[in-house]
Amino acid sequence: MGIPKWKPKNLLGIESLSKIEIRKILTLAKELKCTPDKNQSYLAGKRIVNLFMEPSTRTRIAFELAAKTLHADVISIAEKSSSLTKGETLRDTALNIQALGADAIVLRHSSPGSPLLLSRIIDVPVINAGDGAHEHPSQALLDLYTLEEKIGSLEGKKITILGDILFSRVARSNFWALSKMGAKVTLAGPSTLVPKSFETMGAIVSHDLKESLADADAVMLLRIQHERQSSSHFPSLEEYTRIFGLNKYRSKWLKKDVVILHPGPINRGVEIDSELADSANSVILDQVTNGVAVRMAILCLCTLSHKNK
Amino acid sequence: MKTICLKGARIIDPSIESDEKRDIYFRDNKIISPRDAKNIEYIDVTGKIIFPGLVDLRCHINDLSGGNGENIFSVTRAAAAGGYSTVVLMPNLNPIPDNPATIQFIKDQIKKDACINVKLTGCLTKGSNGKVLAPLGSLKNAGVVAITDSPLSPQNNQIFCKAVEYASMFDLPVIDLPRDLSLSKEGNAHDGPTALKMGLGGYPRIAEELFVQRAISTSRSLGTKVHLSSISSHGSVDMIKDAKHKGVMITADVSPQHLALTETKISNYDTNFKTTPPLREEEDKKYLIEGLIDGTIDCIASAHEPVKEYEKNVEYDLAPSGVTSLETAFNISLKVLSKHPKFTWINLLKFMSLRPSEIIKIQGGSLQVDNIANITIFDPLKKWNFISSTGKSRAFNTPFNNSQFTGKVIKTYVNGVVTQNDKIKQNN
Numbered sequence: 001m002g003i004p005k006w007k008p009k010n011l012l013g014i015e016s017l018s019k020i021e022i023r024k025i026l027t028l029a030k031e032l033k034c035t036p037d038k039n040q041s042y043l044a045g046k047r048i049v050n051l052f053m054e055p056s057t058r059t060r061i062a063f064e065l066a067a068k069t070l071h072a073d074v075i076s077i078a079e080k081s082s083s084l085t086k087g088e089t090l091r092d093t094a095l096n097i098q099a100l101g102a103d104a105i106v107l108r109h110s111s112p113g114s115p116l117l118l119s120r121i122i123d124v125p126v127i128n129a130g131d132g133a134h135e136h137p138s139q140a141l142l143d144l145y146t147l148e149e150k151i152g153s154l155e156g157k158k159i160t161i162l163g164d165i166l167f168s169r170v171a172r173s174n175f176w177a178l179s180k181m182g183a184k185v186t187l188a189g190p191s192t193l194v195p196k197s198f199e200t201m202g203a204i205v206s207h208d209l210k211e212s213l214a215d216a217d218a219v220m221l222l223r224i225q226h227e228r229q230s231s232s233h234f235p236s237l238e239e240y241t242r243i244f245g246l247n248k249y250r251s252k253w254l255k256k257d258v259v260i261l262h263p264g265p266i267n268r269g270v271e272i273d274s275e276l277a278d279s280a281n282s283v284i285l286d287q288v289t290n291g292v293a294v295r296m297a298i299l300c301l302c303t304l305s306h307k308n309k
Numbered sequence: 310m311k312t313i314c315l316k317g318a319r320i321i322d323p324s325i326e327s328d329e330k331r332d333i334y335f336r337d338n339k340i341i342s343p344r345d346a347k348n349i350e351y352i353d354v355t356g357k358i359i360f361p362g363l364v365d366l367r368c369h370i371n372d373l374s375g376g377n378g379e380n381i382f383s384v385t386r387a388a389a390a391g392g393y394s395t396v397v398l399m400p401n402l403n404p405i406p407d408n409p410a411t412i413q414f415i416k417d418q419i420k421k422d423a424c425i426n427v428k429l430t431g432c433l434t435k436g437s438n439g440k441v442l443a444p445l446g447s448l449k450n451a452g453v454v455a456i457t458d459s460p461l462s463p464q465n466n467q468i469f470c471k472a473v474e475y476a477s478m479f480d481l482p483v484i485d486l487p488r489d490l491s492l493s494k495e496g497n498a499h500d501g502p503t504a505l506k507m508g509l510g511g512y513p514r515i516a517e518e519l520f521v522q523r524a525i526s527t528s529r530s531l532g533t534k535v536h537l538s539s540i541s542s543h544g545s546v547d548m549i550k551d552a553k554h555k556g557v558m559i560t561a562d563v564s565p566q567h568l569a570l571t572e573t574k575i576s577n578y579d580t581n582f583k584t585t586p587p588l589r590e591e592e593d594k595k596y597l598i599e600g601l602i603d604g605t606i607d608c609i610a611s612a613h614e615p616v617k618e619y620e621k622n623v624e625y626d627l628a629p630s631g632v633t634s635l636e637t638a639f640n641i642s643l644k645v646l647s648k649h650p651k652f653t654w655i656n657l658l659k660f661m662s663l664r665p666s667e668i669i670k671i672q673g674g675s676l677q678v679d680n681i682a683n684i685t686i687f688d689p690l691k692k693w694n695f696i697s698s699t700g701k702s703r704a705f706n707t708p709f710n711n712s713q714f715t716g717k718v719i720k721t722y723v724n725g726v727v728t729q730n731d732k733i734k735q736n737n
Binding site for chain 1: 502
């Protein structure tokens with residue numbers, strides 16, 4: 001198996017990727033998923049630094065595991081243990097990490113655009129692991145991978161993303177990814193969290209749960225980030241659940257073979273009931289597993305294609 | 310005393326709406342009649358355009374003196390290079406000018422370092438914290454030309470209304486940069502299509518418009534003047550237009566950057582495009598330009614807001630707002646407005662010299678005899694490239710770095726003295 005030719009040095013978002021580039025990542029991820037672990041030393045001797053300035057379990061572990069499976073040396077830095085708590089700027093932290101010989105930096109940060117800022121400062125590839133409400137490209141790629149695994153080509157498929165869209169990087173990255181692969185994307189949820197202005201991006205916006213679920217081939221639920229919104233965006237979790245929560249009764253509105261996705265962490269009983277989250281339609285755990293393969297592909301492409309050494 | 314005669318230029322005098330070729334004479338700090346001229350030094354300025362020194366109603370600095378940011382010394386040189394003879398400093402200074410002693414202290418610094426006229430504003434509330442009225446009468450006596458909490462706006466409506474009412478007793482202009490913080494607290498960008506994609510936003514038009522309405526209603530009910538600073542939303546233009554039709558004594562300014570740029574410029578997270586208020590959409594820009602031309606918006610204020618490079622070189626949402634503007638404001642305004650079919654030079658100078666002077670009630674915007682010799686000479690043909698690092702300002706946070714311009718300010722006389730000299734042949 002060879003690593004395909006790859007041009008972009010960084011992975012900052014999906015919006016700037018072409019369909020061909022997305023396909024390359026997914027194809028490599030599939031090959032890596034099928035290759036026994038011991039044969040995957042593509043990144044032996046490379047140093048991958050996970051710079052996580054915001055709490056993360058799934059993404060950080062998946063990137064760590066991906067790098068370790070590829071035999072890279074992985075260093076994970078969390079905000080609390082870094083000099084950023086001592087007032088060092090992101091710029092200085094990154095320059096130091098580069099000076100220490102990193103071959104790639106995986107950044108999770110609460111500020112939109114911070115990976116782009118980083119990529120302008122340092123020479124090594126920057127991989128965006130989520131920047132504020134901007135993008136979360138590796139999540140969207142693993143969602144694509146999982147969806148294609150289940151329902152094949154996404155061309156012409158109807159996919160609904162439901163929940164807090166406004167503050168969601170997952171929603172934005174998935175919107176770009178799914179649209180580029182030919183799917184029709186509906187963004188659904190309360191009007192304060194799914195403003196009509198998303199239509200300017202080319203999305204269909206719906207505030208009617210039944211209508212938005214009706215002929216969807218897949219439904220992606222997003223966590224209601226109640227710790228993030230002040231009380232002004234929706235009255236309460238209870239009200240959200242009553243109006244937009246996916247429960248057993250409402251599952252009748254769904255197609256029988258609908259695929260249910262959720263990037264996690266799930267608020268069981270809020271955006272989705274346990275029965276549905278754990279049903280045969282749910283691919284939530286496949287998403288997690290595929291997340292490792294997809295991130296292996298991302299690390300390989302970005303790290304190996306960049307000739308800084 | 311020697312008289313200087315600027316010979317052969319096109320003279321724009323917005324105070325009498327004149328645009329004609331004639332000579333202009335001044336001695337000491339005053340413009341004089343040719344009849345009174347003796348001992349004349351002729352300066353040939355054929356082909357150049359002469360107009361009254363520009364007056365700026367919104368200028369911020371970082372330090373008074375020294376420091377590593379923009380201070381009185383550097384900002385006045387930048388302003389002179391941009392053709393300004395007067396700037397009005399906003400009160401976000403250290404120390405903060407909310408008492409007469411501080412005003413006196415800052416005036417001493419100005420006397421020491423400034424090469425153009427610097428006028429002071431006093432705080433509207435103590436410490437600009439929006440809670441308690443500042444001693445407006447004492448501030449007026451100490452010499453401020455207006456009161457404002459810019460770049461903040463008092464959030465408490467009662468404080469605002471009472472400040473306007475109280476200041477009217479002293480005939481002291483009130484300037485407000487309209488912003489309802491409850492709608493824009495963490496706002497780092499206009500809630501438009503660009504910010505939506507970028508995961509930014511939080512500074513919608515309505516945050517400005519509600520406070521524009523507050524100013525209009527206050528002005529209307531009290532029958533007193535209020536000046537709105539840095540209008541950015543098309544809704545604001547509509548409201549002001551309507552209010553002016555009804556005779557409300559509201560005035561407003563707009564910044565050159567809001568006339569020239571829109572939100573699409575922030576798509577690369579370039580913090581040099583982050584301003585207060587934020588850049589908005591094409592529709593807003595159109596309204597702002599039309600608003601100036603039709604008289605709804607009275608003038609152009611630079612909104613010069615220097616930010617140190619290392620402070621700007623951070624994540625977009627964490628970076629301070631502000632762009633520098635003084636050195637490019639005239640060129641940008643000329644470039645944008647000259648494309649309008651109703652553009653005239655007289656109007657441009659009304660926007661940038663006469664009306665700002667009227668709003669803060671200072672002499673300016675006129676080249677008539679007996680006026681102070683604040684005179685700017687502009688070479689309309691000179692092509693130049695603005696590079697922020699070689700400019701006079703100590704801050705580089707301009708959205709117009711590397712811009713090509715045709716026409717350049719080559720000389721600025723302030724009180725009859727040259728402050729900016731870009732090679733003019735002098736004949737004795």
